[in-house]
Amino acid sequence: MVNLTTIIGILAAYFVALFAIAVYVERKYEQGKNLTNNAIIYTLSLAIYATAWTFYGNVGLAATTSYAFLGIYIGPTLAMLFGWPVIRKLVKIKNEYGVASISGFLSTRYDRSYGVGVIATLIALIGITPYFSLQFKAIFQSFSFMVGGGAGFDSGFIRLIMLGMIIIFTIAFGFRKLEQTERHPGMVMVVAIQSVIKLVAFLAVGVFVTFFLFNGPFDILAQVQANPELLEAVNAGKPEYSLFLSYIIISMFAILLLPRQFHLAVVENSDERHIRTAAWALPAYLFLITAFVFPIAIAGILKGYDIALADIFILLVSAMAENTWLTMLVFLGGISAAFSMIMVSTVAITTMVANNVLVPVIEKISILGFLRKWLLQLRWLIAVLILSLGYVFEILTGESYILVKIGIISFVAVLQFAPAVIGGLYWERGNRIGAIVGLIGGFAVWGYTSLMPAFIRSGWMPESLLLEGPFGVGFLRPENLFGVTTIDPLSMSIIFTVLVNVGLYVLVSLATKQSEDEQRIAYNIVNIIRGGKKAFLPIIAQKEYIELEAKRKIIVAVFGKYLSEEEAQKEANECIRKAKVEGKKVISINALIDLENSVENILAGFIGSPAARDVLEKESLFSPEEAAQLSNIYTQMASDIKITPEEFAQKIAEQKMLAESKNNFMAIASHEMRTPLTVIRGNAELMLQDTENKPENADTIKSLTAIQRNSVRLIDIIHDFIDVMQLEGNTITVEKETFDLVQLTKEIVADLSPVAAKKKLFLKLEEPQASIPMIIADSEKTRQVVVNIIGNAIHYTEKGGVTILISTTKEANGDFVQLSITDTGAGIAPESRATLFQKFSTVQKTFLHTKEYGSGLGLYIAKTFTEAMGGSIRLEKSIVNEGSTFTILLPVAPMEAEGKSEGK
């Protein structure tokens, strides 16, 4: 078919091209531009679901099980009905707790238990690694076909070279960094590109078969009808309903619970809104990639190929086109399908093994402490071992029964995660012991009813076990457990595993108690959409007296165990930024709690949640005095209000519920009010346009103008409310884009100039004295902040005007672009300045109500947005009756900062 050297050259070129793209995307990401932050790319990455099993195996399944195989793709479509609420909740949990894998989620939810994490890891390892062998088989089989054609070509040496290539590229794409909660945009882009290639390849063959090899779908049907043997074969009874339904059920869960799917859907998600698009676009992808399966299967049979070769029908029929490019496209499509599965699954399972097995062992055995510095290299080693295991399994199984069935067997294995995951997300009572017992029970039954029969049929265990049952007890036959003979073995296995798993999980959870810590985590996770965590944070003294620098040193030391000095410093700064104490010298105990939470969250991304908690228990940020003081504060609070601990807990719960209902009410009311107000405003504007400017209409025009003006004001207030609720519910997303602040400010000045001119004020942007670098921030939110500050300045100035100056400045935490807005307005009294940026502060109310302007939330929103973007905002100076200067600092984009320092 194709020369061996040529094909290796093409493969190498293909992977090098993908690698170059991945490096480019990663570089852009580091510069603040996430090219994968796109709903279509997110959807295409989730299309990793369609592996080589789909690409090659579907045709085989269609040829042997008729239309039952469609259940494997209909299931994910039905699951996507719940995609938005479930995946969104998991994404929030990932962001809050630093979850990096499905086992990470389970161990975090169930009391940060090592036990749950280890069991989930073992299930994934045993259930999924053999699935790799199926992908290896597809790669080797298609390679063999391409080189040897019908005769085939096999060489152990070539296989090893290909394994080596897969290992190198998997590590290069997936393990360039230690932190696994950090996204891999390069890898995601590669998966998305490969999804496009496999779809295009499949469609190309489908179109060729249907419209070129035959004269359209009706011609294929006519040829089947004219072939009595084939007609009899394809109509040989309907596939069993239980099998079709079982495919739907297992694939509904597999689309989320397979480690690779969880990784791409949850860990790599960069915007929750993408989930909504993926909810319909992913099923549409699966629809398209299966649309031509049946014509290809029929074409293979009609052209006289042996049904045993059905898995490579797609290659065989594409070869009929006598177009090397089409065959090569199909070959690359198959390689893409297999490689993306291998790559992302390896990343996901390696993360599980490293965080749930390796790191705990290193932490428990002190002499292994030196390995902390080698975690990244150890991950590479684990990845190599996992891939080698899959390869060895492929060699051992060869053409055996188990390899054919391993896809479905793996799906049933991951189904065992479902009770603990769904229960963990929605049932507060579900606990650690219940999850452990349920997982073990379900997995054991899976081993007995799914895996063991496959071993027996592969000839690795005595057949008598299957026919007579262990020790001749027919009642225990693995495929007919407890005498069930009316349904197919797959459905029986699903029923028993789910029954045992769910039963044990629920019963044991009800029969055993959660620790207080577990109760807190369970509550926080189940209620995360409502912002559950906040309800547990006590309102304690705000006195700032704890030295931040001392805490920073502890954080650097903690990260320094696993990272280089420079990286540890960087992570410490990130923790401080996340805790919103950047730039402070001393902090309060309340802030220290936030700081420790952010350290735990980020550390969990490197070593997993249970290990992160253990490390911080040993090296807490709280000194004994601070811990005692925190305890005193709680005691004092309880004693002040003179209630029993039970009553105290009850009061907290009541307050929590009250706050939730208030927030829900506010959210609904704001959304509901916005629509009618927009209609009122629109109609008032239309009526104003239609009303002739005559003296007799003066009153009408005045009334309509008042309606229009006040509805605009109300809409602005509602927008402020929505912003504040999103900020408090942590549902606001801040993009990182690189853009020109000078250009943005010029646009804003142009927009607001008519407003200033109406008041006979000047509004000018001074020409910067030096070149201003690009900044990295969210352009929309930056616009909102700048408009707010300039808008306020215009509003509170009666004569003179507003001057804007842009410059650069170097602060302790990096380079910033500084935007100074100076007005000649009323100024702010000294006693009011301290609370100026607080929500609903007296200052803002007075400051704003006198002029019937805004909601009193604008400066609070501006400050919170600016800080979320890594910047700051402050009142630089203010003199009553002379004017004020506000300064906004926004970070310089990394590339710009580098360029600048190099330039120096």
Place this chain on the structure above:
Amino acid sequence: MDDPKLNKLTKIAKMIDTNAYRVFILVFFVIVFSWPYMSFLEQVDYVVPFTYLFAVWGLCILVLMIGSRNKDDSNDSKNNG
């Protein structure tokens, strides 16, 4: 002015985007997908079930597409805690 057709679609999207409707739609489609096994296709050849399943599948994707138009998240805090 608001397009009444768009408003209607948004209302449907909002309705679909609640847990009660999600469960209803799931049950509805499981039954509809199962139909080829249940009754009327007993005697027909393989083409009809294939065409039928793809048609129902397309309809299901359409429902998902409409549901995804809802941008209002207020249902989530009520339904999904």
